[in-house]
Amino acid sequence: MFWLLPLLAVCCFSVGSYALQTEEECYGRNFWLPSDKVFPDFNGKLFFTPTNPRGPKKLVMENRELKDPRYRASYFAISLLDVKERDEGIFSISYDDHKEFDIVKLKVLDCSDKDSRNYGAMYSCSISRRADFLEFTPLHSLDQPRILWNRTDPQASRGGRGQVDRSVWEMMKVTQADNGYYNFRKKDNTLVSRKKLTVTEYTESYERMVNEDLRITFALDPALCTVTFTPWSEMEPIEVMKAGRLIEDGYDWTTGESLFPGRIRKLASVVPTLGFEIDHLKASDSGRFEVRDQNGNLALVVKLKVKEPAPQLLYIVIGVGAIFAVVVCWCCVRRCCCKKSSSKRNNSVPQTAAAPAQYYHDDASQPSGPNYSTPPYVPTYTYEPTRPLTAREPESRSLEPLVPASGGPAAAPSVSLGSDCLSSDPEPRFELKGLSFPSAPPLSSDSTQCDVYTSDKLNFI
Known part of the structure; x- marks a missing residue:
């Protein structure tokens, strides 16, 4: 059983x-x-099969030759020296002819510097x-530098193409024909630098x-260009101008009519410049115009x-809706x-406070309790036992002093219905008959006489 181990190791190594x-x-x-793929003592055959583009298999080495x-x-x-695009493919080995x-599968990468320019x-x-030299490889023919x-x-x-000005190589008016790789190399063909140029049209x-x-105008000699038009509904372009001559009867195969009959004209210019104008555009004029030079470059x-x-x-509908x-x-x-305003008014109305108890004096009868409704223009009286009961003089007019008759009842005061009737402190003061209290001088008069209201009903002392 132990003799199978070396054979298994060799098989695993080979796989x-x-x-x-x-x-x-x-x-x-x-x-x-890789050295682990091609051993130093390899004496078989080494083949290469290109895949880009696909080509026949060729022999690279046989018996170390x-x-x-x-x-x-x-x-x-x-x-392999100086790898190129055609070197992309598969390497294979063989120990016999069967x-x-x-x-190894080799993939060649484009590590060049990318440059882009517009037409012209x-x-x-x-x-x-x-x-030592500059090599140009077109994109469409990589094998023709x-x-x-x-x-x-x-x-x-x-x-x-191009010219050298001191240490700069220049190329004027580039076109799509100049698309490709520009390789600076040494004498031994070693690559120094590599640039890829892409020329695009104006849009x-x-x-x-x-x-x-x-x-439509463009800085190009109209005698050296061709203008085509492709409607959005078609795929085939239709010539509008060729070698500087307008084709007014350009035929549209979809409608069976001319494209711009009587509506297209050239623009006059001193310098040879492409220019034409289309009048009274139609919805069917939507499409794509292409301007190409005499070599077909876009x-x-x-x-x-x-x-x-x-x-x-x-x-009208839009206006009415708005x-x-x-x-x-x-x-x-x-x-x-x-x-909102009505709710605010309801919330802002304060609750009516209860009116204070008021007592009225009547010659016929004594008030039995407080009265909470104030009759208009009737003065109210409040009894204050702690101060002299003297009538307060109104601010605008003063009441005439009341002089009681001898042995008779006091005359009723003549009340003036002025602004004091509704003042904030309408409290007349009283004086008991037969008693003498000190009285304060009036507030709005210099006279020392005070108005006194007397009543026999208050004479209980």
Whole structure:
């Protein structure tokens, strides 16, 4: 049983070593195959199958002999120099012609600096002292690099795009044809820097009402451009201008009519500049205008949306609804305010205090108890035994002094119904007949005479 353990260990090691492993590397750098996948004493075959784009399998190494000059081999490792997009794929090994094992899957990363420009703008790059030439790789053809500048051979860059001004490489009026990678390299093809340029078109959006006008202008020679229009309801563009000539009878296959018959015209300009105007827009004019140069590069995109005016009945309904809402709100607010004010008034009314007991003097009869209703214009009297019972003189008019007749009853006082009848302290004072009390002088008169009220009924002493 113990002899199976080494065999099991070898099998586990083989399975673990031949498991597919994914590796990533940036464009332009060197890639090293893992040493645990390709052993130092490996004498079999090493294959590579590209996946981007898909291609045939090719032999890289056999019996430690390299078949591709871009690879380097040593006793400890195998490396791939200057990784490119086409180097993305799968590496496999084989010990014989019948059994293969996929060991490494390589994925190439784009680690370049990203730059973007609008159509017709200028693009420039600083030239490093370590760089010896500038290589351009278009996006649509990565396997066809072009030399744009060479430090040792200035003739190599003549007739191409761009020029060098001191230590800066410049390119004027860029288009989508200039999209791609700009690689500065050394003489040995080692990558120094890498930039990716993306050129985009200008985009404009307009909203117009029916019967309004639209004007489109762009800094491009109209003789070198083409203008197309694509309605929102269609997919195929329709030519509006070609080589500077307006096509007024551009045919719309949906409606079977011309697009802008008698409504489109060119704008005059001193400098060759694209310009045209469309009058009396219709709702069917909503769509997308595209301006392209003579090479088909997209320079300008104009998105147009034409709106129809709302019917008058809709405005009337909206106005009536708004007025009704305002009236309802006003009535609700007024009703709430009235309820609040009425509740406040009910809560603010104080309870009527009970009137103090008052006693009235009558010649015919003595009052039997307190009377809580005060008859109008009748003075009330209050008995105060602790002070002299003298009548207080009113503030506005003073009562005539009462002189009792000899041996007869005292005359009734002549009461003046002035402001003192309703004063806050209408308390006349009394004086008992036959008794003498000191009296205070009047408040509103300098006279020393005081008014005295006498009664035989109080003469009980």
